[in-house]
Amino acid sequence: MNTLTEENYLKEIYKIAEEGDDYITTNDIARKINTKAASVTDMLRKLSAKKLIRYKKYYGVALTDRGKKIALSIIRRHRLWEMFLVKTLKFKWDEVHDVAEQLEHIRSEKLIQHMDEFLSFPKFDPHGDPIPDVNGKINFSKEKSIPLSEAKHDKNCEVTGVADHSVAFLQLLDKSGIAPGCKIKIKTMESYDKSLSLLLNGKKQLHISNQIAKNILVSNAERRNK
Amino acid sequence: MNTLTEENYLKEIYKIAEEGDDYITTNDIARKINTKAASVTDMLRKLSAKKLIRYKKYYGVALTDRGKKIALSIIRRHRLWEMFLVKTLKFKWDEVHDVAEQLEHIRSEKLIQHMDEFLSFPKFDPHGDPIPDVNGKINFSKEKSIPLSEAKHDKNCEVTGVADHSVAFLQLLDKSGIAPGCKIKIKTMESYDKSLSLLLNGKKQLHISNQIAKNILVSNAERRNK
DNA sequence: TAAATAATTTAGACTAATCTAAATTATTTA
DNA sequence: TAAATAATTTAGATTAGTCTAAATTATTTA
Numbered sequence: 001m002n003t004l005t006e007e008n009y010l011k012e013i014y015k016i017a018e019e020g021d022d023y024i025t026t027n028d029i030a031r032k033i034n035t036k037a038a039s040v041t042d043m044l045r046k047l048s049a050k051k052l053i054r055y056k057k058y059y060g061v062a063l064t065d066r067g068k069k070i071a072l073s074i075i076r077r078h079r080l081w082e083m084f085l086v087k088t089l090k091f092k093w094d095e096v097h098d099v100a101e102q103l104e105h106i107r108s109e110k111l112i113q114h115m116d117e118f119l120s121f122p123k124f125d126p127h128g129d130p131i132p133d134v135n136g137k138i139n140f141s142k143e144k145s146i147p148l149s150e151a152k153h154d155k156n157c158e159v160t161g162v163a164d165h166s167v168a169f170l171q172l173l174d175k176s177g178i179a180p181g182c183k184i185k186i187k188t189m190e191s192y193d194k195s196l197s198l199l200l201n202g203k204k205q206l207h208i209s210n211q212i213a214k215n216i217l218v219s220n221a222e223r224r225n226k
Numbered sequence: 227m228n229t230l231t232e233e234n235y236l237k238e239i240y241k242i243a244e245e246g247d248d249y250i251t252t253n254d255i256a257r258k259i260n261t262k263a264a265s266v267t268d269m270l271r272k273l274s275a276k277k278l279i280r281y282k283k284y285y286g287v288a289l290t291d292r293g294k295k296i297a298l299s300i301i302r303r304h305r306l307w308e309m310f311l312v313k314t315l316k317f318k319w320d321e322v323h324d325v326a327e328q329l330e331h332i333r334s335e336k337l338i339q340h341m342d343e344f345l346s347f348p349k350f351d352p353h354g355d356p357i358p359d360v361n362g363k364i365n366f367s368k369e370k371s372i373p374l375s376e377a378k379h380d381k382n383c384e385v386t387g388v389a390d391h392s393v394a395f396l397q398l399l400d401k402s403g404i405a406p407g408c409k410i411k412i413k414t415m416e417s418y419d420k421s422l423s424l425l426l427n428g429k430k431q432l433h434i435s436n437q438i439a440k441n442i443l444v445s446n447a448e449r450r451n452k
Numbered sequence: 453t454a455a456a457t458a459a460t461t462t463a464g465a466c467t468a469a470t471c472t473a474a475a476t477t478a479t480t481t482a
Numbered sequence: 483t484a485a486a487t488a489a490t491t492t493a494g495a496t497t498a499g500t501c502t503a504a505a506t507t508a509t510t511t512a
Contacts, residue, residue, distance in 0.1 A: 003498075003499090005498080005499065025459080025460085026459075026460060026461085027458095027459065027460080035499095035500075035501090036500075036501065036502085037459075037460060037461085038460085038461070038462080038500085038501070038502080038503095039499070039500050039501070040460090041460065041461055041462085042461095042498095042499075042500080043499080045461095046498090046499095057460080057461070057507090058459080058460060058461075058506090058507055058508065059508095085337075088344060089337070089340040089341065089344055090340060091336070091340070095336070098334070099332065099334045099336075099337055102332045102333065102334070103329075103332060106325065106328045106329060106332075107328065108324075108325045108328075110317070110321070110325075111311075111315070111325055114315040114316060114317070115315065118314060118315055229468075229469090231468080231469065231470095251489075251490085252489075252490055252491085253488095253489065253490080261469095261470075261471090262470075262471065262472085263489075263490060263491085264470085264471070264472080264473095264490085264491070264492080265469070265470055265471070266490090267490065267491055267492085268468095268469075268470080268491095269469080271491095272468090272469095283477090283490080283491070284476090284477055284478065284489080284490060284491075285478095
């Protein structure tokens with residue numbers, strides 16, 4: 001059985017690894033966990049002793065299969081709770097993170113199983129991120145999604161998720177009416193700043209900056225030629 | 227802000243006080259929290275410094291108003307979660323305690339507010355215990371309930387709750403089909419061991435020991451003459 | 453490639469919560 | 483009411499997680 005803190009470390013290590021880095025540094029983790037490098041080192045030695053990570057001093061860290069499985073089960077719990085908060089308790093998608101961060105550590109297999117069933121086995125959370133199954137497998141990924149900033153013009157595409165999960169960004173999208181499931185068609189692009197004029201769900205006119213477009217992920221969209 | 231452990235102490239002190247003891251001893255608490263008396267003493271000094279309890283060495287302990295308010299908010303959270311687990315996630319009433327024990331410490335006003343609303347503001351939890359309102363007030367108590375063992379014969383009464391919350395007892399009731407809301411009529415009492423023959427919901431014949439009857443609480447029942 | 457800088461680890465300390473064993477206080481009982 | 487017993491508190495230690503400051507290792511740059 002792992003402590004709440006150990007669970008958080010495993011989860012964050014997984015998430016950093018997911019961003020592409022093949023070896024993960026002490027400082028990366030310290031930044032994510034919001035703690036000091038020295039504390040991270042201590043925890044890495046502990047997780048290593050438990051064989052949940054492979055750790056080489058001064059070099060870096062990677063999850064073992066056991067560690068990865070635990071990380072995925074925490075992410076599963078987190079994303080199911082987010083889904084519950086948004087769908088059942090009518091939270092807005094920018095309000096769920098901190099609560100889900102607490103709820104993900106509740107220990108009860110049955111709770112998560114029943115929750116999954118109650119929510120009709122959702123495949124994605126409110127931000128469009130895939131929910132791992134009971135075995136920790138991610139069956140539907142955002143792989144085929146691309147940033148809206150790179151999508152072809154004059155062709156409808158569907159919002160599948162976001163690349164930035166910050167409250168500020170989510171609130172902005174919420175205000176504009178953009179959420180996973182929405183249909184977007186790019187009308188024009190201002191070549192000077194790469195900002196986009198859009199049609200949202202076939203009716204609403206919108207203009208968004210390139211920075212925003214880069215953080216909206218869409219599918220059913222061909223990549224525009226460079 | 228109080229730690230999870232502090233919350234548990236406050237909650238247990240409240241529950242012991244509720245059982246009628248006007249002053250609460252270190253050993254009472256140690257038994258409830260499942261810890262050693264020395265640890266309790268440490269915590270009492272801490273809670274006293276925070277003015278959440280009144281504590282006199284070698285004498286005993288009582289909650290202050292602030293302490294009581296916190297205890298009641300934890301009990302509110304616990305009972306709302308139990309309700310959610312039973313009503314929404316289809317847990318049996320003997321399965322909810324341990325999970326609710328964890329969930330009660332999740333910090334989010336909004337979560338509890340929305341949960342309360344989602345459950346249509348229940349007044350009682352699945353065991354028939356009253357759920358304190360947002361202000362920590364208990365509006366409907368089990369005051370008028372009496373043990374089934376003391377109820378008048380040949381007169382329908384309604385199960386309002388239980389006096390024993392142990393898993394064993396709840397499972398036994400579940401097996402017999404007894405739950406809050408059931409109608410019970412006492413047919414006969416075996417004078418030798420005070421066991422009772424009952425009619426459950428007007429149809430099912432049952433025979434239960436005095437020990438069981440003492441732990442089933444019922445209302446709309448006159449007390450039998452001694 | 454050697455010096456400067458950055459990243460990481462170690463050493464030692466702190467807090468919260470717990471424990472055991474010893475000391476103290478309260479209560480019971482003979 | 484004095485001795486015996488029970489309850490409680492104190493003293494001192496332990497564990498998990500964290501921290502700062504110093505030492506060590508890696509990387510960059512001149």
